[in-house]
Amino acid sequence: MKKTGFISIVGRPNVGKSTLLNSILGTQIAIVSAKPQTTRNRIAGIETRGDDQFVFLDTPGIFKPQNTLGDFMVKTANSTMQDGDAVILVADVGYAPGEVEEGIIRYLKQSDTPCILALNKVDLYRREKIAETIAAYAAKHDFFAVVPISAKKGKYVDELLDECAKLLHEGDWFYDEDMITDQPQRQIAAEIIREKILRTVDKEIPHGVAVVIEEYTEEDGLVRIRAEIFCEKASHKGILVGKNGETLKRIGSYARADLEEMLEVQVYLNLWVKVKENWRDSQRGLQNFGYIEE
Template identity: 50%
Template sequence: MEPEVQQEPEVKRCGILTLCGRPNVGKSTLTNALVGEKVAIVSNKPQTTRNRICGVLTRGESQFVFMDTPGLHKAANRLGDYMVDVVKKSVADVDGVLLLVEPIANVGGPERELIEQIKRMKVPSVLVINKIDTVEKPQLLAVMEAYNQVHDFTAIVPISAKRRDGVEELLDLLSTFLPEGPQLFPRDVVTDQPERQICGEIIREKLLYCLEKEIPHGTAVEVTKFSERESGIIDLHATIYCEKASHKGIIIGKQGAMLKKISTMAREDVERFMGTKVYLETWVKVKENWRDNLNLIRNFGFDNRD
C-alpha cells in the first residue's frame, strides 16, 4: 500500500499586514524572519528598500500577507518622493499595522506622523520594539511608557528580528487580526515579486554591503536577461547603473576586483534562492542623476504610480 498523502488544511483566514517605520529599524529583517525566507534585501544602510515588498506566510488555516515598506524619511530627490509615497499608501486598506521602532524612549517625528495615519485607519495596531538585545529591561519599559502616552496600541511586542526572539509570539498575536476569507496566494508562494526582480535586488544588496557611503544609493540594477536552459541552469545578465564615472571606477575596482566580489556574492545568494546553478554576467554603466529622472526611475521598476 502506498503511504497516504497528508492533505494541507484549507486556508480559512487571510489578512494583509503592513510594516512601517523610519529607515534602518529592521523592517526587511523582520519581514524575512516572519516569512522564514529571504524576500527582502537587508543592509545596515538606511533607505535600502525602495519598493513595497510583499512577503507571504501560509501555515495551517491562516495566510499572512506582509507588506514591507521603505522607511519614512525626508525625500532628497524624485526617487525619495516615490519611496515616501509608497509608505503612505501601504498603511491604507490593510487588516493590521506594525509600527517598528528602536528601543529609544522618545517618540520622534516620523513615528508621530505614522501614528496619526494609524489612528485614522481604525485597524488593530502593534508597536513592535526591535533590537531589544541592545538594551536593559528598565530602558525597554521606558520606551513602552513613551509610546503608551501617544497612542493606545492593540499590543506592544518587544523582539529581536535578527535573533528571531519574540517572532513566534508576534505571529500568534497577528493571527488574531486575520479576517475570515480565502487565501490570496498559493500555499508555496513566499513573495509576489517576480524571480528576476528578486535577483536584481540581491545584486543591489551586495552593492550596499561592499560599497561605502553614498555610492550604493546612487545605484540601480536592471536584469537584462533571465533565462533557463534545458539543464536547469539559469543565465542571468544584469547592468548596474551609477550616477558618476568616478563611481563606476569604484564599483569595478582595481583590475575588476570589486565587481568580481559583488558578482560572486550575488551569484551564490541567487543560486541558494533559485536552487540551481547560475551563470551571472554584470556590466556597469553611468546614468547621471537618474534618481531625479522619472523615466529612468520607471525603467528601473521603482515607480508604479498611476
C-alpha cells in the same frame, strides 16, 4: 474557517522591517543592509499557517525625501500603510518615538487602523531602556499590542505573529498556500545584486544604484543572468568596478553565492556597470528602472 489579512510593516529606515519579514517567513525575500533606505518597493511576503493566511507588506522606511526616488519610496510606504487591514509599526527599542513614529500614529488614530508595535533590536539594550521606551509609546497611542522583539535573532517573532493572527478576518485567501512572495524571480535576483552593492561600497554610491536584469535564462541546470548596474557618476563607476575589476568581481561572487542557494542551481552571472546621470531626480529615470507607482 479560512482567515486572511493584509498587514503593512512600516517605520523609519533601518529599524529592521525587512529583517522582520524575512524572520517571519524563515527565508530571505527582502534585502537587508546596515545602511538606511535599503528597501525601495512594496514587497509582499505570504505566510500560510493552518487556516490563516497573512499577507505582510514590507515598505521603504519613511524619511524626508531629497529626490524623486525618495518621493516614490515615501509615497509607496504611505499608500501601502493605507491599503493594509492592520499595521505593524517597527521601531528601534532604544529610542523614544520621534517625528516619523508620531506621523504614523496620527494616521492610525485618524483612520482607526489597528496597530501592533514591534519594538525591535532588544538584543542591543538593557531591560530598563526597553521598559522606558514601551512607556513612552504607550503614552502616545492605544496599540493593539506591544511586542519587544529581536528580528535578527528571531526572538519573540512567534509572539508577534500570534498577535497578528488576532487581526485576521474571515475570507478567502488571495494566494496559493505555497506562495511566499509576489516578486518575480528576476526581481529578487536584481535585489540580491543591489544588496551586495550596499554591503560592498559606501557613502552615496549604493543609494544611486539601480540594477536591471537584461537576460535571465535557464537551461540544463544552469541559470544565466546578465545584469546592468546603473550608477550616477563616472567616478562611482570607477569605484564599483575597482582596481582591475576587483570590486565588481567581489560583488559578483557574493551575489552568485546567494543566487545559487536560492535557486538551487548553478548560476552564471555577468555584471556590467553603466552611468545614468541623476536618474534618481527624474520620473523617467525611475520608470526606466521599474520604480512605478501602483
